[in-house]
Amino acid sequence: MTTLAAARRVVVKVGSALLVHGESGAANRDWLEALAKDAARLRSQGKDVLIVSSGSIALGRRRLGLVGKKPLDLEEKQAAAAAGQSLLMRAWEEAFEPHGLGVAQILLTKDDTEIRRRWLNARATVETLLRLGAVPIVNENDTVATEEIRYGDNDRLAARVAQMIGADLLVLLSDVDGLYTADPRRDPAAAHIPVVEALTPEIEAMAGGANASAGVGTGGMATKLAAARIAHGAGCATLITLGHREDVGPLEAVEQGARATLFPPNATPATAYKQWIAGSLSPQGALMVDAGAATALKAGKSLLPAGVRGVEGAFDKGDAVLIRDAEGRPIAKGLASYSAKDAALIQGLKSDAIEAALGYRGRSVLIHRDDLVWMGG
DSSP states (O other), X not given: OHHHHHOSEEEEEEOHHHHBOTTTOOBOHHHHHHHHHHHXXXXXXXXXXXXXXXXXXXXXXXXXXXXTOOSOOHHHHHHHHHHHHHHHHHHHHHHHGGGTOOEEEEEEOHHHHHSHHHHHHHHHHHHHHHHTTOEEEEEEOTTTOOTTTOOOSHHHHHHHHHHHHTOSEEEEEESSXXXXXXXXXXXXXXXXXXXXXXXXXXXXXXXXXXBOOTTTOOOBHHHHHHHHXXXXXXXXXXXXXXXXXXXXXXXHHHHTTOOEEEEOOXXXXXXXXXXXXXXXXXXXXXXXXXHHHHHHHHTTOOBOGGGEEEEEEOOOTTOEEEEEOTTSOEEEEEEOSSOHHHHHHHTTOOGGGHHHHHSSOOOSOSBOGGGEEEOOO
């Protein structure tokens, strides 16, 4: 679809059913090589590619002799994840090696995508990896996540990651080629839906009971619609398509016009993110800035410590704060890169003096321009 051709940053979610042979529990290396070829081609077109990959538990089952045992209890799942994660990364490394691309492992919990301080740290790591040319491979940290704090499916984790890094396309690879009016494996009259403009209750009802796990994974069509809703709110399009294609990679098949379901966004990722900061977050403090800093912020620049003249409140890193001008008027709002305590220590300083003031090398800005919304006239 044209959405894939136009995308600047793409998150691809891969389920266990595609990555692991169900009977043997071994990695499906031919399929991995096909997707790696797809990702390498997108990279050669100047696109950022990040993969959210299931598979550690499924691969770990085999290593620990748990193939065929259902269901695993929580401790067995965590043990299998620990045993299988190295196998998963080795499989991705071998798939990307012929293309001269390195991979990097990122393990996240739900807190890492929902607590803003950890969210900012995770985003910074991903941005650095992409800038350095690596392909991040993200998975839920199943070895430490409990049932109460885990996502439980990588569809929604992929959507949160897409939101976190400002992706403009989320591709959910499935064992069906998109959304149907009913489960096509049970109802031969089910009709394919190529585009979903709005996630209405009627649309969500169509996903009821559609299970795309093939006995290995945990996600179904309902979780994919939940992921599409998260991505939509972040200004990111979602594409659900068939993961396994004969003689062609799944992304190349989409480029060639293969059937899929598209959920278009109603805003850009940057616009949706700024709207979220402006309208959904309550300020936990304030920063007073001088006239020069106010002018720079209005022009779309980041807030540097040198322009700050006062700190109010008891905010933490990642909290929303107001920015006030010399007359006390609120002119902007953003996410702080430092706590109130540290902000007070570096206010008025040039960026190269931050390390000496804090005792560690932090970020050069108090609020990055990507995390800041101008509210003044």
